Amino acid sequence: MLKKDDKKNEKKREKEIDKLVKKLTLDEKIAMIHGASLFRSGAVERLGIPAIETSDGPMGVRAEFMDDRWIPLGNQDDMVSYLPSNSALASSWNTELAYKTGRILGAEARGRGKDVILAPGINIKRDPLCGRNFEYMSEDPALTRAFVVPFIKGVQENDVAACVKHFAVNVQETDRLMVDEEIDERTLYELYLPAFKAAVQEAETYSVMGAYNKINGTHCCENKKLLDEILRKEWGFDGAVISDWGGVHKTKEAAACSMDLEMSIFPDFDDYKLANPLKELVEKGEVSEDAVDAKVRNLLRMMYRLKMIGSKKDSRKAGVYNAPEHREAVLHAAEESMVLLKNENHILPLDAKKIKKLAVIGANAVTLHSNGGGSAEIKALYEISPLAGLKMYLGGNIEVVYVPGYYVPAKPKTFEVNWQAASLDDLKNTTVGQPPRDEAGEADAHRKGEEERLAQIERDKIEIHEKNQALFEQALALAKDADAVIFVGGLNHDYDCEGSDRPDMKLPYEQDLLIDELLKVRKDTILTFVGGSPVEMPWREQAQTILWSYYAGMETGNAFAKIIFGEVNPSGKLAETFPAKYEDCVTAKNGQFGNWGKIALEEGLYCGYRYYDRQRIKPAFCFGYGLSYTNFEYSGLTLKAEKGKDVKLTFTVKNVGKQAGAETAQIYIAPIAAQVDRPDKELKTFAKVELGAGRSKKVSLTLKQEDFMYFDTQLHKFIADAGDYEILVGASCEDIRLRGIATLS
Numbered sequence: 001m002l003k004k005d006d007k008k009n010e011k012k013r014e015k016e017i018d019k020l021v022k023k024l025t026l027d028e029k030i031a032m033i034h035g036a037s038l039f040r041s042g043a044v045e046r047l048g049i050p051a052i053e054t055s056d057g058p059m060g061v062r063a064e065f066m067d068d069r070w071i072p073l074g075n076q077d078d079m080v081s082y083l084p085s086n087s088a089l090a091s092s093w094n095t096e097l098a099y100k101t102g103r104i105l106g107a108e109a110r111g112r113g114k115d116v117i118l119a120p121g122i123n124i125k126r127d128p129l130c131g132r133n134f135e136y137m138s139e140d141p142a143l144t145r146a147f148v149v150p151f152i153k154g155v156q157e158n159d160v161a162a163c164v165k166h167f168a169v170n171v172q173e174t175d176r177l178m179v180d181e182e183i184d185e186r187t188l189y190e191l192y193l194p195a196f197k198a199a200v201q202e203a204e205t206y207s208v209m210g211a212y213n214k215i216n217g218t219h220c221c222e223n224k225k226l227l228d229e230i231l232r233k234e235w236g237f238d239g240a241v242i243s244d245w246g247g248v249h250k251t252k253e254a255a256a257c258s259m260d261l262e263m264s265i266f267p268d269f270d271d272y273k274l275a276n277p278l279k280e281l282v283e284k285g286e287v288s289e290d291a292v293d294a295k296v297r298n299l300l301r302m303m304y305r306l307k308m309i310g311s312k313k314d315s316r317k318a319g320v321y322n323a324p325e326h327r328e329a330v331l332h333a334a335e336e337s338m339v340l341l342k343n344e345n346h347i348l349p350l351d352a353k354k355i356k357k358l359a360v361i362g363a364n365a366v367t368l369h370s371n372g373g374g375s376a377e378i379k380a381l382y383e384i385s386p387l388a389g390l391k392m393y394l395g396g397n398i399e400v401v402y403v404p405g406y407y408v409p410a411k412p413k414t415f416e417v418n419w420q421a422a423s424l425d426d427l428k429n430t431t432v433g434q435p436p437r438d439e440a441g442e443a444d445a446h447r448k449g450e451e452e453r454l455a456q457i458e459r460d461k462i463e464i465h466e467k468n469q470a471l472f473e474q475a476l477a478l479a480k481d482a483d484a485v486i487f488v489g490g491l492n493h494d495y496d497c498e499g500s501d502r503p504d505m506k507l508p509y510e511q512d513l514l515i516d517e518l519l520k521v522r523k524d525t526i527l528t529f530v531g532g533s534p535v536e537m538p539w540r541e542q543a544q545t546i547l548w549s550y551y552a553g554m555e556t557g558n559a560f561a562k563i564i565f566g567e568v569n570p571s572g573k574l575a576e577t578f579p580a581k582y583e584d585c586v587t588a589k590n591g592q593f594g595n596w597g598k599i600a601l602e603e604g605l606y607c608g609y610r611y612y613d614r615q616r617i618k619p620a621f622c623f624g625y626g627l628s629y630t631n632f633e634y635s636g637l638t639l640k641a642e643k644g645k646d647v648k649l650t651f652t653v654k655n656v657g658k659q660a661g662a663e664t665a666q667i668y669i670a671p672i673a674a675q676v677d678r679p680d681k682e683l684k685t686f687a688k689v690e691l692g693a694g695r696s697k698k699v700s701l702t703l704k705q706e707d708f709m710y711f712d713t714q715l716h717k718f719i720a721d722a723g724d725y726e727i728l729v730g731a732s733c734e735d736i737r738l739r740g741i742a743t744l745s
């Protein structure tokens with residue numbers, strides 16, 4: 001399927017693969033298709049087939065672990081660039097940054113000797129409480145697709161495979177190993193699959209990670225419909241499918257479908273489902289050796305593409321990590337990712353000349369986030385906190401006074417380790433590692449661990465309340481006495497974390513109480529947040545200034561200071577809705593999130609802005625929203641049907657303010673007389689334009705016929721109805737500036 005492999009080379013490669021497969025013994029083939037260490041497959045030295053070295057993703061290359069235990073080696077040579085999270089990247093709406101960030105990730109992975117980087121994570125954000133949302137891009141498939149394609153291309157330019165994850169519908173962490181997600185076909189095809197399809201067909205990803213969860217009763221890593229019918233047959237994928245760690249449950253089923261490499265969190269490598277248990281079934285004749293060969297072929301094909309084997313081995317790229325130019329690119333991405341949510345009375349940007357004493361209040365001014373979150377944790381070469389960024393920016397003539405404002409309890413011992421180690425800890429009383437795997441025991445252990453975590457959060461609340469009395473007083477006194485007050489709060493990886501979902505959408509540690517008090521003494525308090533997922537902002541009407549940053553990488557503090565002082569004009573826009581309160585979410589209403597055992601995606605297509613639109617519910621900040629220090633005007637929409645089918649549109653964006661800035665214009669399609677129920681409007685494309693003060697630019701974009709389509713379950717294909725469609729050009733999904741009609745014949 002790869003366009004870039006010309007036919008002749010492809011034939012030659014397939015012949016070589018066939019030859020190799022013939023030479024391999026069953027034992028050798030079995031060794032290749034399962035983990036021989038926590039992050040490495042088995043090698044066949046006799047034939048020059050190396051092990052496949054993998055590492056997490058997506059915010060940089062993870063530190064080295066022991067081969068058979070989740071204990072970091074503590075090396076001094078595995079620090080890396082800490083890159084903006086996928087949620088930060090997507091809120092830049094600048095796809096060039098996805099390419100550049102992917103390219104850095106690939107170069108650093110290769111530089112660290114890796115073959116597969118377990119990234120990017122692209123699951124659709126269905127509920128704001130999902131613990132891993134910070135690793136994902138958006139609630140919208142078109143935006144995710146626009147980012148995943150350049151990201152993967154950037155990674156793979158370095159002779160490193162992207163492993164796009166988690167395929168598919170991995171939308172919650174609660175009961176993540178066992179939860180069964182009931183989803184209808186149309187929703188699957190229209191919302192949850194398009195970005196994966198683009199990763200395969202447009203970005204030509206070399207590998208895909210099967211998710212932990214079940215879809216309609218079958219685990220993704222054993223799901224014939226998902227892996228064979230959709231991924232291989234419909235999309236033509238010929239690369240490697242790697243299981244999520246511990247995602248394979250049944251030998252026969254995993255053998256019978258396109259699950260090529262089983263990885264897990266346990267050290268009993270020989271007992272993995274695709275190890276001895278599979279070998280025995282082949283020897284007994286219950287599974288044909290051809291099934292094993294097919295997996296080996298897919299892995300070898302990926303290895304050829306990576307130049308791990310074959311005639312191009314000597315030209316494989318070497319990669320580089322921590323290159324100085326990586327820092328520049330990471331800074332730039334961070335700058336474009338931050339979202340200005342409110343800025344009344346032009347409080348921002350601050351004028352440093354008018355400040356003698358600056359108050360900085362809140363734990364996230366000094367919290368470092370790189371080393372947390374689960375498998376996305378990074379051992380960063382460095383990470384600049386917002387406070388450090390402010391001080392570095394201002395120099396020594398301004399007094400910058402920091403107080404924590406609120407109390408953050410130290411993590412209980414059990415949470416100090418990463419998710420994988422913690423889960424092993426939870427599982428120690430089960431028969432883990434002894435086939436057959438005790439899945440009921442595992443689920444039970446996971447549930448107990450989760451209950452304990454929630455109980456700990458409740459216990460912590462008492463201590464937080466006690467300690468906060470003095471901290472609040474100190475913060476309020478400082479706020480009264482300073483020329484400007486910056487609050488830096490938000491979340492951290494105790495909340496945005498793999499393996500568990502957030503208990504609610506509130507800011508933890510009584511931050512809301514502190515913010516209320518701060519706004520009473522200083523109306524002009526600049527409220528800033530670092531976090532990986534939306535929070536309720538009950539005080540947002542009173543607040544004058546709100547700036548939001550996702551986990552934006554090692555240059556977060558520098559980007560933050562440049563925005564606060566106006567050296568950078570903010571241009572990020574939300575890639576997900578910030579609901580006013582959790583109860584407004586469709587999942588809160590239908591109760592189909594965070595349950596154990598089973599969830600039904602009853603809302604169908606109506607997730608994210610599609611739901612708020614339909615129900616006329618006003619979120620706190622809508623999808624696509626974000627302010628700038630300048631203003632933009634839109635004008636002159638023209639629509640032209642091209643080649644009978646494509647619709648070409650042009651319009652003009654003008655910067656009508658006094659300083660340069662960038663605006664993202666978003667194109668939504670609203671079917672007027674659809675033959676089936678369709679969302680009120682859906683994002684299809686967008687353009688980010690940089691404009692000097694007073695300048696304007698004509699934007700030209702094309703809507704393809706596929707942009708008008710929906711999935712017809714009877715015909716099992718995407719179709720478009722003839723008729724009128726409203727084309728909406730918006731500064732956000734609520735702020736539609738231009739409208740026109742396109743007619744499909």
Ligand code: BGC
Pocket residue numbers: 056118165244245375420
């Ligand atoms: C996560 C994956 C990760 C893998 C390896 C799993 O627990 O779900 O995203 O790549 O571990 O660390």
